[in-house]
Amino acid sequence: MTSGMFELLGFGPQGWGLPLLKAAGVTIAAALCGFLLGSIFGIGGATLKLARPRALRLIGQAYTTVFRGVPEILVVYLFYFGGSVILTTLMNTGGFPGFYSLPSFVIGVLAIGIVSGAYQTEAYRSAYLRLDRGQIEAGTACGMSKLLLLRRIVAPQTLRFALPALGNIWQSALKETSLLSVIGLTELLRQAGTAAGSTRQPLLFYAIAAAVFLVIGRATGAGLNRMESHLAKPWRR
């Protein structure tokens, strides 16, 4: 068993080491791109929800309600099937017959981005509301322009207040990448499944995938904690 196990998990021609490592890279890349796209949606969503016009606030509210209330897997299906429906229609009307679909990585990043963005909206919004109004007034009194105020006072502190929540949202995004196995992206879970199928060792390979997820989550979590204490430094007494 043990020598066989080394061969199974090794990096040789019979080993699953290299494919699993590559798949872990895909998992990290999908989570990272999705999370970053989510920050754009999140900052946009928070801006909408904090805006004065009622219509904008309602749009922001609808966005967070729908994408936090609907299962993530349905959102993945929405982008998977919806993307190919739209793309095929566009191509066909443009004079290119046939069936088209988006690459599964792109679909995955879009789906994770939009869901993560809905949660990030709440993180950024509540962080902004915790800002000390007096500081904004002080900045304005010093003659800072809106952009300078944003860069020097609003953005750094909003980020600091939002960071603990963003850490949790990052962990969810990381785990959500496993859903992309369903639409054919060869990330960690799907690669483990392929290995499990061809070696008939599901217990071993899923356990390895679990361990890799734990390691990635732990390592990135530790990094985020360091960033948190780094950002808190100016306020430490």
Added chain:
Amino acid sequence: MLDWPFLTDVLGQLLSGLPLTLQLAALSLSIGFALAVFVAGAAGSAFAPLRWAAKAHVELFRGTPLLLQIFLIYYGLGQIAPLRHSALWPFLREPYWCAILALALNTSAYTAEIIRGAIQAVPAHEIEAGRACGMSGLLLRRRIIWPIALRQGLAVYGSEAILMIKATSLASIITLTELTGIAHKLISSTYRIFEIFIVTGAIYLALTFLMSAAFALLERQLQAHHAHRRA
């Protein structure tokens, strides 16, 4: 513009999957809560190995994707020969019980942390007051600690329950035809993704709305003795 006959047809077909979704959520939430009580108890135990086991349980089930846990149970357990010959096998062979087991284990880890946090948040002076009145052990827990912890943990547990309703959708991947399973079948046969997404999404939103309304009501009931403070 909207194809109403199609939408009502979709709604009818989807609603036939609603009982299974509700069953999965209800069973896994109740089994998960019972498990969580033990895990939270073990986490606060004076016996170190029990504490470690509780910590490992929480780390494992919160740190890995639910879909992986479902696969590990559905595909992995069959590899353990003694289990395959045990009396449990007729259950563990079924995707239904595998999904419930995975969902219950998953929520038990999150719920254990909620319970632990709620009990830790019970103010020390309330406990001291109880002790001053001569309460201790189970009486102190039953009369002071648990009711206060329940009130404090309820809101957080409400959002965990909502997450579990959404999580039941993953049971569709191991062939169960609950809401999402039916939606997926309809999408692949009609390719009318947008209409089906809207109807399915609306059902889930209605479920989460009802769930949060129920928890808000329960919370208000449990806070009734604080009503004078609100005014």
